[in-house]
Amino acid sequence: MMNKRFPIVAVALLCTVQTAFSQLPAGLKPLESNINKNSYPAVTQDLRVAFRLRAPEADRVQIDLGRRYDMTRDAEGFWTVTTDPQDAGFHYYSLILDGVAVADPASESFYGMGRMASAVDLPEAGVDFYDVKDVPRGAMRSDYYFSNVTNSWRHMYVYTPPGYDTDTRRYPVMYIQHGGGEDERGWATQGRTDIILDNLIAEGKAVPMIVVIANGNVAGAAGGTGYADDAQAAFRAEITSNIIPYVDGRYRTYTDARRRALCGLSMGGGQSFYSGLGSPLLFANVGMFSSGLYGRGADAEVFDVEAAMPGILSDSAMYNDRLRVFYISCGEGDPRIEPTKRAVALFREKGLNVEFNSFPGGHEWQVWRKSLHDFAQKLFK
Amino acid sequence: MMNKRFPIVAVALLCTVQTAFSQLPAGLKPLESNINKNSYPAVTQDLRVAFRLRAPEADRVQIDLGRRYDMTRDAEGFWTVTTDPQDAGFHYYSLILDGVAVADPASESFYGMGRMASAVDLPEAGVDFYDVKDVPRGAMRSDYYFSNVTNSWRHMYVYTPPGYDTDTRRYPVMYIQHGGGEDERGWATQGRTDIILDNLIAEGKAVPMIVVIANGNVAGAAGGTGYADDAQAAFRAEITSNIIPYVDGRYRTYTDARRRALCGLSMGGGQSFYSGLGSPLLFANVGMFSSGLYGRGADAEVFDVEAAMPGILSDSAMYNDRLRVFYISCGEGDPRIEPTKRAVALFREKGLNVEFNSFPGGHEWQVWRKSLHDFAQKLFK
Numbered sequence: 158m159m160n161k162r163f164p165i166v167a168v169a170l171l172c173t174v175q176t177a178f179s180q181l182p183a184g185l186k187p188l189e190s191n192i193n194k195n196s197y198p199a200v201t202q203d204l205r206v207a208f209r210l211r212a213p214e215a216d217r218v219q220i221d222l223g224r225r226y227d228m229t230r231d232a233e234g235f236w237t238v239t240t241d242p243q244d245a246g247f248h249y250y251s252l253i254l255d256g257v258a259v260a261d262p263a264s265e266s267f268y269g270m271g272r273m274a275s276a277v278d279l280p281e282a283g284v285d286f287y288d289v290k291d292v293p294r295g296a297m298r299s300d301y302y303f304s305n306v307t308n309s310w311r312h313m314y315v316y317t318p319p320g321y322d323t324d325t326r327r328y329p330v331m332y333i334q335h336g337g338g339e340d341e342r343g344w345a346t347q348g349r350t351d352i353i354l355d356n357l358i359a360e361g362k363a364v365p366m367i368v369v370i371a372n373g374n375v376a377g378a379a380g381g382t383g384y385a386d387d388a389q390a391a392f393r394a395e396i397t398s399n400i401i402p403y404v405d406g407r408y409r410t411y412t413d414a415r416r417r418a419l420c421g422l423s424m425g426g427g428q429s430f431y432s433g434l435g436s437p438l439l440f441a442n443v444g445m446f447s448s449g450l451y452g453r454g455a456d457a458e459v460f461d462v463e464a465a466m467p468g469i470l471s472d473s474a475m476y477n478d479r480l481r482v483f484y485i486s487c488g489e490g491d492p493r494i495e496p497t498k499r500a501v502a503l504f505r506e507k508g509l510n511v512e513f514n515s516f517p518g519g520h521e522w523q524v525w526r527k528s529l530h531d532f533a534q535k536l537f538k
Numbered sequence: 539m540m541n542k543r544f545p546i547v548a549v550a551l552l553c554t555v556q557t558a559f560s561q562l563p564a565g566l567k568p569l570e571s572n573i574n575k576n577s578y579p580a581v582t583q584d585l586r587v588a589f590r591l592r593a594p595e596a597d598r599v600q601i602d603l604g605r606r607y608d609m610t611r612d613a614e615g616f617w618t619v620t621t622d623p624q625d626a627g628f629h630y631y632s633l634i635l636d637g638v639a640v641a642d643p644a645s646e647s648f649y650g651m652g653r654m655a656s657a658v659d660l661p662e663a664g665v666d667f668y669d670v671k672d673v674p675r676g677a678m679r680s681d682y683y684f685s686n687v688t689n690s691w692r693h694m695y696v697y698t699p700p701g702y703d704t705d706t707r708r709y710p711v712m713y714i715q716h717g718g719g720e721d722e723r724g725w726a727t728q729g730r731t732d733i734i735l736d737n738l739i740a741e742g743k744a745v746p747m748i749v750v751i752a753n754g755n756v757a758g759a760a761g762g763t764g765y766a767d768d769a770q771a772a773f774r775a776e777i778t779s780n781i782i783p784y785v786d787g788r789y790r791t792y793t794d795a796r797r798r799a800l801c802g803l804s805m806g807g808g809q810s811f812y813s814g815l816g817s818p819l820l821f822a823n824v825g826m827f828s829s830g831l832y833g834r835g836a837d838a839e840v841f842d843v844e845a846a847m848p849g850i851l852s853d854s855a856m857y858n859d860r861l862r863v864f865y866i867s868c869g870e871g872d873p874r875i876e877p878t879k880r881a882v883a884l885f886r887e888k889g890l891n892v893e894f895n896s897f898p899g900g901h902e903w904q905v906w907r908k909s910l911h912d913f914a915q916k917l918f919k
Contacts, residue, residue, distance in 0.1 A: 214637035256595035266654040273647040
């Protein structure tokens with residue numbers, strides 16, 4: 158035995174996972190996002206998710222998967238619950254341990270909900286566009302640039318397509334932004350951007366392009382974040398003064414607006430609206446995934462899009478001329494779907510060219526993966 | 539306000555962090571690895587770490603940072619503790635919440651201890667070799683290859699040096715392996731491999747090289763893991779049959795043993811010993827960081843290195859002829875230090891050329907960052 162030669166002093170780094178090592182009941186399959194071959198979380202054929210945790214000292218344990226499920230304790234201190242059937246795709250969840258929301262030690266963690274959160278990624282029958290396949294592969298690169306907006310080094314991911322290392326040509330560029338409570342890891346990890354692009358390019362459905370995934374959390378001058386005016390202005394300064402110049406200096410990009418796109422999900426779609434539609438010299442392709450486009454309160458109206466983007470309704474011809482692709486998508490189970498449809502109808506009534514698509518699911522990554530997959534096929538052709 | 543136009547329906551993704559938003563007492567500084575500008579964990583000048591968590595329903599909360607610290611609850615349900623002074627560098631820690639070890643929602647998580655774990659990364663005065671600087675940068679790439687050992691796609695990181703995209707030359711390659719309970723994210727994230735190499739190359743202290751960071755968790759034919767004989771054999775099959783052929787096919791590498799290195803920390807150093815010293819046609823450079831090299835039990839002897847690697851003591855000339863660099867390092871506070879020194883003394887007594895270095899600290903990432911920094915400077919010159 159090797160143990161005699163290299164004994165288990167590495168034990169400090171060895172696994173101590175709280176989930177029981179156990180046989181799974183028939184019909185349950187462990188998820189691929191489980192850590193260290195944990196049996197749980199496990200999924201049934203109809204996409205119910207079973208959770209199990211050993212916590213003999215806890216008084217109350219819940220799973221928060223959109224709604225909260227109380228777990229039940231057995232005599233040995235194992236807590237279990239099986240949820241209702243879930244939508245296919247990627248769902249953040251939390252373990253609520255005596256009132257504190259934490260990541261489940263049995264699963265992978267992902268940056269979302271403003272912290273490292275757990276997730277289940279439930280397979281969708283017949284859907285494999287985000288699976289790794291034996292196709293020519295580009296590279297997802299980790300990179301840093303210095304921001305004179307935040308006065309700090311900032312991290313980004315850059316996808317370069319297959320062939321980038323060996324040819325000398327230039328490529329069009331898609332900039333893609335995450336949502337609130339997320340960061341650049343969203344599209345790199347949850348979104349599987351590199352795998353989606355590799356597969357699309359291999360099938361000839363998308364042209365080879367560079368994809369830039371930057372961190373969109375840039376606080377505004379007045380301390381605002383997210384959708385606040387000053388945060389939108391700060392993001393616009395960041396992408397125009399720092400991100401694009403850095404990318405164009407370091408990578409072999411085309412630098413004209415027609416071969417540059419800006420898109421994003423939720424908050425990132427809002428950034429795409431303001432920085433994308435608002436910067437016609439920089440972006441001729443704009444995509445908004447699950448971004449709302451509606452007002453506040455009980456009687457939410459279509460928001461004042463003309464005030465936000467002057468001319469978009471009153472001079473749609475100018476926007477049609479500037480834009481090659483203006484794309485909007487939303488999950489069919491997302492509360493944003495109806496206001497989004499109303500906004501799209503208004504755009505079309507005013508003559509603005511806008512492409513719209515919707516996908517099954519809520520305000521979730523399965524919709525955003527499909528939105529990227531759809532949007533990328535429309536670009537740079 | 540933007541809120542009227544893009545209201546806060548993104549709230550599902552917004553931050554709900556359990557740490558209090560609070561003013562920090564004088565002398566406390568939040569750590570850079572805190573998420574979302576949380577005030578805690580925070581560090582004092584003498585490297586004590588202060589933790590704070592809101593958990594009004596919990597009965598017992600501890601921090602496990604090598605040793606366990608009990609936290610104290612105040613009337614509002616905030617739990618706090620300040621630790622003893624810590625070593626500088628990166629330390630995994632857990633929150634123990636009513637007996638369950640979980641990641642702290644206030645901090646970044648890292649794959650270690652067989653699950654996503656929290657960590658504090660305490661600055662070391664005068665040490666900046668792993669800080670991002672304004673130097674030419676290579677790229678840390680995410681990549682996949684198909685393994686016929688595990689019959690699955692496996693993930694790896696590949697660092698390509700500055701200039702790789704624009705020149706056409708070939709580069710020497712370092713393969714570097716993580717420890718037990720970790721995976722390929724260890725060297726990419728905790729280890730800061732890309733930043734360390736960028737800085738070394740910029741200073742002219744290391745030659746430009748490719749660095750491959752693969753997942754070393756390959757179960758043996760008999761189900762063994764870690765240091766077990768069958769797991770060592772499986773890793774050797776993986777690196778020789780899958781990893782190296784993939785890398786040499788995809789990247790512009792030199793393919794001779796003199797320009798290829800294998801190194802690793804702890805378990806990865808064991809893999810470097812067996813697959814590295816044991817494959818002279820493939821590797822002429824081998825590094826073992828904090829790997830032990832000693833026997834079991836109370837009266838641990840120097841382990842039977844001659845049985846493990848025939849000829850290494852009895853025919854050191856053969857190994858000296860094969861090897862350009864054989865490097866061993868260890869933390870000075872690691873229990874492995876004395877057995878490692880005995881093994882190094884034995885090697886030298888038998889005439890084997892071995893370089894040895896030690897660094898302040900225990901069985902931890904600060905020692906491994908310094909080991910990489912040191913080892914990389916010795917290679918391919």
